[in-house]
Amino acid sequence: MDNSTDNWDPALTRLLSSLKEVQSDGEDVAFLSELLQSKQLHALVQVHNKIVAAQCKDDKFYPLLSNAMQVTLEVLEMFGEVVISSNEYKELLKLLQKPHFQAILCTHDAVAQKDYYPHLPDIPADADDEEETVKIVQLVKSDEPLGGAQSAEPIVGATIKTDEETGKIVIARVMHGGAADRSGLIHAGDEVIEVNGISVENKSPADVLSILQSSEGTITFKLVPSFGKGGSRESKVRVRALFHYNSAEDPYIPCKEAGLNFKKGDILHIVSQDDAYWWQARREGDRVMRAGLIPSRALQEGRIIHERQIDPQTLDGKAALCSPSAANSDCGPKTPCSPTPNATALLPCKSTPKVKKIIYDIKENDDFDREMIPTYEEVARLYPRPGLIRPIVLVGAPGVGRNELRRRLVATDPEKYVTPVPYTSRAQKTSEQNGKEYVFVTREKMEQDISEGKFIEHGEYKGNLYGTSAESVETIVNSGRVCVLSPHWQALKMLRTPRLRPYIIFIKPPSLKTLSETRTAANARSTFDKESSRAFTEEEFADIIRSSNRINFLYGYMFDEEIVNEDLATALTQLLKMAWRVQSEPLWVPAAWVQ
Known part of the structure; x- marks a missing residue:
C-alpha cells in the first residue's frame, strides 16, 4: 500500500489486507x-465516524431562545420605521415575511418551550366508579431532583409530598425541562402508587426517596x-431579579436541589407561575433547560x-426566610419566623454642613420610598435603532x-454627549450669557412650571x-x-419613564479606608463646602458611605x-x-418601555 493510504481508516485498512490474502x-x-x-x-467513512463521535458526546444542543418568532416581529417592526434601499435589506425583509420561514420559527419556539405534551384520554362518562385508572411511566434515572419537603435527591425532575387530606404520596410539582416534564406523562397532583x-402506601416522602436512591437505570412509576391537570404551556415572562437568593439558605424551599440561585440583576x-409561592424559572441564556x-x-x-x-431600618432589605403568607404552602414545617442573623441596621445619615455645594434640596419622601418592595421587575429587550x-x-x-465623571464623559466628545443647561431665578450677571451657563427666568415663571x-x-x-x-x-434626546x-x-422617579428610557448608573464609593486614601492621595477638594477649598474630613467620608x-x-x-469610583x-x-x-446593544428594560 503506498504512503497516500497510511492515514486511512483502520477498519478499511484491515479489510483491504484481508482481501489481498484471498487467493482469487x-x-x-x-x-x-x-x-x-x-x-x-x-x-x-470519515464523515460517518465524525457524526457517530458527535452523537456519542455528552454535550447536547439547546435552543438559545424560545421566542424567535417574537424577535422576528420586533425586527420587522424596526424595519418599518426606517427607509433603506439596499438589495440586502429588501431580500432580508422578504425572507422574514415568508409564511414558511415564520412557520419554521413558530415550530422552533414550540419545541424550545416543550409545547408538545401528550395527554391521556379522559375517563368515559359511563365508566365504572369502582375502577381506577392508572398509568405506568418509565423514566431513566438522571442527575435531576425529585424530593419532598424534608429531603431531596437528584432523580427525575419532580418533587413529591404527602397529601394533607388523604395522606397519600402525590407529585407536588414537575420541573419544566426535566425528565418528568419531557416525558409529558407525569403531572402535578398525580398519586404515586408504586415505584419499581x-x-x-403508608410510606413517607423520605421512604419513597430511599427507594429511588437505591434504584439503578430505569425507574417505573x-x-x-x-385529571384536568395536564402539562402547562411554558410562560414567556422575563424578569430582572431585584434581590439575591440562595436556596441553600432557605429552610422552607420544598426541595433545595431544585432551587435556582441568582444574584440581584x-x-x-x-x-411557570402555577404555584402561588414557588415559581419555576431559568436564568436567561443558560444552556440547562430544566427550570429551578x-x-x-x-x-x-x-x-x-x-x-x-x-x-424598619434594615439596610439591604434581606428578609427572613419565611412569612405568614406562606404558612399554608408546602414549603416546610410551620415554625415561627425569625429575623436573618446577619441583617444589618441602616444607620441614620448625619446631617452635612449647612453650607453645601449641592444646590438641589428636593424635599425627600423616605416614607413613600421605603414602601417600595423590590422583588422582580418584568423586562423585555430594547433593541437599538435610529432615533x-x-x-x-x-x-x-x-x-x-x-x-x-459627567464632566469628563462630556469632554471626550462634546458633540455627542451634552448636559442640559440648568434654569435659575437669580439675576443674570454681566459676564453670563443666557442659555449658556443658565437659562434665566423669573421666579414666578419657574414656580409655575414647578x-x-x-422640572425633573x-x-x-x-x-x-x-x-x-x-x-x-427631551430637546437633547430629539x-x-x-x-x-x-x-x-x-x-429618578421622574426620569425613569417609558418616554425617556434612561440608562441609570450608580456611582458607588469604595470602602471607607480606600475612599480616604485615594481622595487624600489625589488632593481632592471637599464638595460640601462652597465657600472655601479644603480637603474632605473623615466625617464627610463617612457621610458619603x-x-x-x-x-x-x-x-x-x-x-x-x-x-465603584475608586480611581477616576x-x-x-x-x-x-x-x-x-447602551447605544449599540440590545439591553433589558422594563417591559412597558417596549410596548
Missing part, C-alpha cells in the same frame, strides 16, 4: 479491492392520574414586609464624584431657585445627542449598572464602555 483473481474481488482503495469511500413495583425566564424553584413575588414581598416589621437615544443618568451620594411638573428636579439656594427642566432633556445627567437621586448605602437601599432596583481614570473607562453599549 475474480472480477468481484478486483472490483472490491479497487473500491476499498478509493478516496471517495475513505472520505465518506414497591407499594408506597405506577400513578393515578390527576440576573435576568430570569419565569416558565424561586420564591414567588407574593412570597418574597411577604418576607420583606416581615423583616421590615422586625427592623432611539437613551439618556445616561449618573446617580450617587454627594461627594462620590458623579459630577466629575407646580405643573415641568429643583431646589432653592440662597433664596434663588435652580432646576433642570424635562423639556431641555436632536440625536446623548443627554448626560447627574441629578439628585429623588429625580452612609448616604450611598441609603440611596442603594431605596433606589437600587432602578439601577442598570454600577461603577478607571471609572471613566468603565463609563465610556457602558455609554457605548
